[in-house]
Amino acid sequence: MDIERIRQQFPVFSIPTLKDSVFFDGAAGTQMCKSALDASVRSAIEHNANLGGHFSTSTLARQEIDRARCAAAALVNANCAEEIVFGHNMTTLTFHLSRCLGRSLRKGDEIVLTRSDHEANISPWLELAKDLELSVRWLPFDSQTYGFDISEIESSITERTKIVALSYANNITGTINDVALVAALARRKGAIVYIDAVQFAPHGVIDVQALGCDFLVCSSHKLYGPHHGILWGRLEVLEALIPYKPRPTSDSPPYKLETGTKSREAIAGILGAIDHLAWIGREFGGASEQSDKRQQIVAGTRTVVEHEQGLVQQVLDGLKGFEGIRIYGYCEPSELSRRVPTLSFTLESTPSEVVSQHMAEQGIRLWHGNNFSTETIGALGLDQNDGVVRISLAQYSSQDDVQRFLSALDRFSCPASHRPHRR
Ligand SMILES: Cc1ncc(COP(=O)(O)O)c(C=O)c1O
The missing domain is CATH 3.40.640.10 (Type I PLP-dependent aspartate aminotransferase-like (Major domain))
Incomplete structure (x- = not known):
């Protein structure tokens, strides 16, 4: 999937004040595509x-x-x-x-x-x-x-x-x-x-x-x-x-x-x-103009999933090395098909709200808290207000976005000399 061509379908990326944002808030609401x-x-x-x-x-x-x-x-x-x-x-x-x-x-x-x-x-x-x-x-x-x-x-x-x-x-x-x-x-x-x-x-x-x-x-x-x-x-x-x-x-x-x-x-x-999804299926997923809409949608969805799974792997590779991080969800490469690209974590020494404020200052839009999942947050033994830091990737997310997020998160890691586990 050509990520630049996908991003061109989202007018938000042509707005001067927003185009450099990282939108990792898709699980709460994605940006609207042009055809919608x-x-x-x-x-x-x-x-x-x-x-x-x-x-x-x-x-x-x-x-x-x-x-x-x-x-x-x-x-x-x-x-x-x-x-x-x-x-x-x-x-x-x-x-x-x-x-x-x-x-x-x-x-x-x-x-x-x-x-x-x-x-x-x-x-x-x-x-x-x-x-x-x-x-x-x-x-x-x-x-x-x-x-x-x-x-x-x-x-x-x-x-x-x-x-x-x-x-x-x-x-x-x-x-x-x-x-x-x-x-x-x-x-x-x-x-x-x-x-x-x-x-x-x-x-x-x-x-x-x-x-x-x-x-x-x-x-x-x-x-x-x-x-x-x-x-x-x-x-x-x-x-x-x-x-x-x-x-x-x-x-x-x-x-x-x-x-x-x-x-x-x-x-x-x-x-x-939905037409946009079908378009992805035709452009990148191997569906033809003659395929029916369902086939085009399925091909589009599979294309997006493949793209997102690659990014999840990149996030996990980056996050796993952080000392004091706890990731809540499947983390192994063999488990990627058992999860969607929504990843939540907490840092041992930093409240989720502080992480989320710092990210906002860097133009990285993500959510923290319980995200209306009070039962899950309770079962994980977490504070209902501070909850987790949640990033959710979308079809327009790029490797660059992930890299910016990981670099911004670096602010909360220990100095290099105190990070034996950091890869
Ligand atoms: C799993 C899940 N169900 C339901 C909802 C509520 O959806 P809506 O905003 O359409 O009411 C959300 C919103 O975040 C959600 O994540």
Whole structure:
């Protein structure tokens, strides 16, 4: 992958005050690619009308949303575009969905959550459990894999389990969890499987058919698009759902779950972001103009993953030599395919906040703290406020970025004479 050509697709790198930044904050939100920005602006100018009218701006807006739905269906390998629901963001979609699913739950029913999840896939279910007096069972955090512990699934998922909510990749440690295994067991017991793929989606090929889940949700703003959420739901499950909606809103999926006026410019931007991924597949991944969109997306994603894994190795090689550093996640070259390029660490002698302030002064944008993963941070025995220093690489990250980050981190290492382990 030609990194310079990728970076040219991101207008932020042509802004004088920003072009020298290192954007290692992608797990919280990536920069927007040109095709997403162009599509959003075009939608706001050329198709700025609500849906359902006979006039051209309305019909064009509708067509664009239909195309975005088809593209999102190709992204996750859905059966049809009606399985794609757009919403404000993953968190809001999950609160909404949890309320709708709760309509068919009864006191004493069980739900299974994991201690490897972001709060966006915990709090909605805990609130539901409180309201309906459901029992909550937890899959513990596994300090060996830095994800959830699957050895406990047989005892955690029972005949009474109605929902299993779990994350594809941990947003602190980067571990890719074996969600297909859990989904298979959960479905055998008749439970609904809800997967948070927010952190996995930018770094791996999603195939909801192979996963065997019922819902999968991700964020466009971590996929180089605008701030918006994308939810996939199995059609028959969506059809059976009793939604909270205004009476005149359609009773059919996906419309019954998309209440109120849609953010047409965000949805158009999602189409632009997925087109960008398909473009990478054609330019660098060996897909042709004739390949269908899914093939182009898969080829684009694989190309990005290969690039990112090379950078993760470079980061790990640099970090491992630091004395007093603790990295939370897979670190060995043979383990790279088991993680996404989000790496968290703490330094023995320096608070994470101090590292993050220093990096900000150097133009290196990264996050510290718990990143809304309070269960993971608790399981790692870390302070909830100071948490970890987290860097998250993206398709536009370069070897140069990694080098700048490692050099900036050098400020916190001991003098050379006191660093026997430094490579
Ligand atoms: C794993 C994970 N799930 C969910 C979310 C929430 O996503 P959204 O910003 O779309 O609400 C985040 C945000 O960082 C996340 O990392």
